[in-house]
Amino acid sequence: DGGITQSPKYLFRKEGQNVTLSCEQNLNHDAMYWYRQDPGQGLRLIYYSQIVNDFQKGDIAEGYSVSREKKESFPLTVTSAQKNPTAFYLCASSWGRGPTNEKLFFGSGTQLSVL
């Protein structure tokens, strides 16, 4: 099956701890994205990458870091600097080759909670 796989489904973070959320896609998409979802606030863009070894900050990048070493993978690290990390995190991908290929494919998300 082609798609986006996020893991784990649930994650708990202790005070001062860094945690990494996994995102893998087998759609051969160039572009990948991380969004954060909070109740009543919609989805907000954390980071995005349009090509391997390159990524850009989104609207709420503070306290997060990413890497894009492989086309298929775009892991997100929530660092201890992120003071309010409890949220539903969504990874997405798209062809990223212009307006005719703009459909986002989302994973099923990771719910991160603070212990």
Next chain:
Amino acid sequence: QQQVKQSPQSLIVQKGGISIINCAYENTAFDYFPWYQQFPGKGPALLIAIRPDVSEKKEGRFTISFNKSAKQFSLHIMDSQPGDSATYFCAAAGGTSYGKLTFGQGTILTVHP
């Protein structure tokens, strides 16, 4: 800065009724306006999208109406069904990265049998 405002926050409709969700945007550079549907515990999925060169787009029971001068667009769900119960997000994008969407706050739709 909230660039896409969505209303209502929640909506309850009877089966067979019409569901209407509205969005307004500020950035005139936006030229792509999708709607996403999300079921609990799942990621959103693209439902329908429109570009400003048309005022309306219809796909089955779902219709987007677009008013460029007012910078508003809306989703109409005709003959609403209990299976349509979900959270709906409008979004907007433009420029070089169309996956860099700005989302509205979301509308929780409940369709009663």
